[in-house]
Amino acid sequence: MAAGGVVWVTFPKQNLIPPPRKRLGPKLRTGVPLISSTAVRAYSEEKVHEVVLKQAALVKQQRPNEGCKDWDLLNEAYERCGEVCAEYAKTFYLGTLLMTSERRRAIWAIYVWCRRTDELVDGPNASHITPRALDTWEKRLDNIFQGRPYDLFDAALSHTVSNYALGIQPFKDMIEGMRLDLLKTRYNNFDELYLYCYYVAGTVGLMSVPVMGIASESKASIETVYSAALALGIANQLTNILRDVGEDGRRGRIYLPQDELASAGISEDEIFRGQVSDKWKIFMKNQIKRARMYFDEAEKGVAELKEASRWPVWASLLLYRQILDVIEENDYNNFTKRAYVGKAKKFASLPLAYGRAIMGTSKFF
Ligand SMILES: CC(C)=CCC/C(C)=C/CC/C(C)=C/CC/C(C)=C/[C@@H]1[C@@H](COP(=O)(O)OP(=O)(O)O)[C@]1(C)CC/C=C(\C)CC/C=C(\C)CCC=C(C)C
Ligand SMILES: Nc1ncnc2c1ncn2[C@@H]1O[C@H](COP(=O)(O)OP(=O)(O)OP(=O)(O)O)[C@@H](O)[C@H]1O
Ligand SMILES: [Mn+2]
16 A cells, blocks of 8 residues: 555455454443542542643644545545444444544544454453553554554554544553553552543543534633543443443452442452342442533533534433433342343434534533
C-alpha cells in the first residue's frame, strides 16, 4: 500500500479478530456509595484529569493530514470496520448511521481498535496473552499514530488519528488497563477501581469526543465536555461490572472495592457462592447509586456535542443505564441472572434518545 514506509503483512480476507462470541467477553469492575471526598482527591482522579486537559488542548490544534491517500484501500478499511462494529454492537452501529459519514467511519475505526484491544485479554486467545504481547500491541499503536499501519483495520485508525485531534494517551491508557487486568484480580478501594474504569472505558469517552465534535453553539468549556465523556465511560464500566459479578466470580475475579465489601460484611466466599443476602442487596443499592451518579454527570454533557452525534450517545447511554434497572428488577441477583434489557425496551428507548438529541436536553423526553 501507499503512504511512506507502510508495512504490510498478509491480510486475510476474513476477520482478523475472531468472530464474536455469543456473549461478548466479561470484563468487570465496580463501585459503592457515592464517591467519597478522599476519592475525589485521589491520585487516580488527578492523573485522569491531566489526560483530560491534554486531550482537550489538542482540540485547539490544527493537525496536518499525513494519513494514507489510497482512497480505495481506505474505503475498504473503513467498510470492514463498519462490518465488525455492526456484528459486535448492532444497536450502537444503528446509532452511528445517523452521524455524518466521515465521523461515523472514524468512530467505527476507533471501535474496532478498542474491541481488538479488549479481545486480547477477554477473547478466545486470552490465556496466551502476556505483558510482552501487550508491549507489541503498543508498538503497533505507535506505528498507527506515525502513519505506519500494520493491517487494514490499523490503516483506518491511522487515517482517523491524522484527521481528528486525537491524542495517543487514551489509547495507551487503554492498553495499560489491559495490563492491569492481566495482573490484578482484586481492587482494594474505589480509587483503584476508578483508575481501572478510566483505563478501559473512560478512555473511550476521551477518544470519541474529538470525532463526535462539540456543537459550535456550545457554551461549555472543552474540559467540561471531556469530563462528561469520561463520566459516561466510568458509568458504563461500573454498570458492566455490576451486571457481570457472577460471571467474574466464576473466573476468580472480583471487581468490587474490597474495603466496601468488608464494611458491608460480605465475604469473598459469599460472592463465589452467589448469596443474595440482605446485606448484598444493600451493598448493591449503593453500587447502583454510584453508577447512576456517573450517568447523571454524563447526561449533562451530551447536549454539548454536535447534534448528529448526540443520538448514538443517548441511545447507548439509555441502553446501558437500563441494565441497572434490570438488576433491581432481578432483586439484585446478579450472580445467576443476567441483567438483560429486552428488545421491546431497547427499541422503546430509541425514540427517547432521538427526542433528547434533537431537543438538546433531557427535560422534555
Ligand atoms: C456512541 C458511542 C457509545 C461511542 C463509542 C464507541 C466506541 C469507540 C466504543 C468502544 C467500546 C469498546 C469495545 C471498548 C473496549 C473495552 C470495553 C469492552 C469496555 C466496555 C464497553 C461495553 O462493551 P460490552 O458491553 O460489549 O462489554 P463486554 O466485553 O461484553 O463485557 C464498556 C462498558 C465501556 C464502553 C465505554 C463507552 C462506550 C464510552 C462512551 C462515551 C462516549 C461515547 C462519550 C460521549 C460524550 C459525552 C460528552 C457524554
Ligand atoms: N439487551 C441487552 N441487555 C443488556 N445489555 C446489553 C443488551 N444489548 C446489548 N447489551 C450490552 O451493550 C453492549 C453494546 O450494546 P449493543 O446494543 O450495541 O449490543 P448488541 O449485543 O449488538 O445488541 P443487539 O444485537 O441486541 O442490538 C453489548 O455489547 C452488551 O454488552
Ligand atoms: Mn454486542
